[in-house]
Amino acid sequence: MAGKWKSACFTLFCSLLMAQGVRAENCRLSVSQPRIDYGVIRREALVESASVALGTRTLHLNVACAQPSVMALRFIGAADGQGFRFDRQGRMRMHLRHAQVDGRAVEWEVAHLPGETVSGQLLPGQVLVARAGGQTVLGQRLTAQVDVDIDLPSDALQVRSQTRLEGQGTFELVSPAVPLSR
Template identity: 65%
Template sequence: MSFKFKTKCLALFCTVLIAEGVQAENCRLSVSQPRIDYGVIRNESRAESPLLALGKRRVQLNVLCVEPSAIGVRFIGAADGQGYLFGRQGRFRLALLQAQVDGRVVEWTLAHRPGETADGQLLPGQVLVAQAAGKRLTAQVEIDTDLPTSALQVRSQTVLEGQGRFELVSPAAPLSR
């Protein structure tokens, strides 16, 4: 099945904005690239499916602590339960991959289920906690963005954005909303 779009001057500017430089207690979080730009999408693109994948992008997440600490991370942004909103109809999902604490490979647990390993998917409302304490955490943040092809049916230039921020969470502290 192919879709034909009647609008000739379609241009979508697609961007995911991620806040960086968050600080908590004796730790500081930074992201290598706070803005992911998917560029312009024109309606000449013919989609064979009802969903248009904009592709996966990766940025580096770093947490540096003065003292060895338990490190928990969450993402705060407009969400729909399965991911974070991208424009009105799209969604982006986050995964923390290749995590290391002080140079050693580490797995994630969910803050509300200590001891149970997690796959690194950073879902809305969840806190991922590194299973080992340390001074330095590094991880690749994979951002996977898609939107329904119906979102391409616009009459003029349209900007689509997804926004949010990473937050450090002390696993011993209660979660703020």
């Protein structure tokens, strides 16, 4: 029986959908890759442990606005505690890194916790607002690197045939007029 499990392979496919109808009416949001594909992963290539980390994948997020706007982002996806659900059993975590508004480095704060900066991790139900020098930033162009990490419990890899696992979600630019709880 162990021989059957060792030769089994599965496909991991993570789909991040980019927002088409952005909330801030004068802005456009785009990501460098609307899909991240981990391809076919063979069981024998993995180390035996309770969970499997699939490695960080990086996307680039861009927002371009016709008029200066507040840069506030959220990721909408199936929630799983401190991250987003990947398939039925896994977890997807995302961090915004190296963010700039109009070429100026910014940090992030949670919209409902003014003055408290955070690491840039996107969490379910949270809106992150760009800040610099202790103030909310208005700008026309936001650029940021998005690091995506996926963890799966090792029993998710116990499959008999090729299996597709996926996670989905949407980045959204939030204007001040949009309610924060959705």
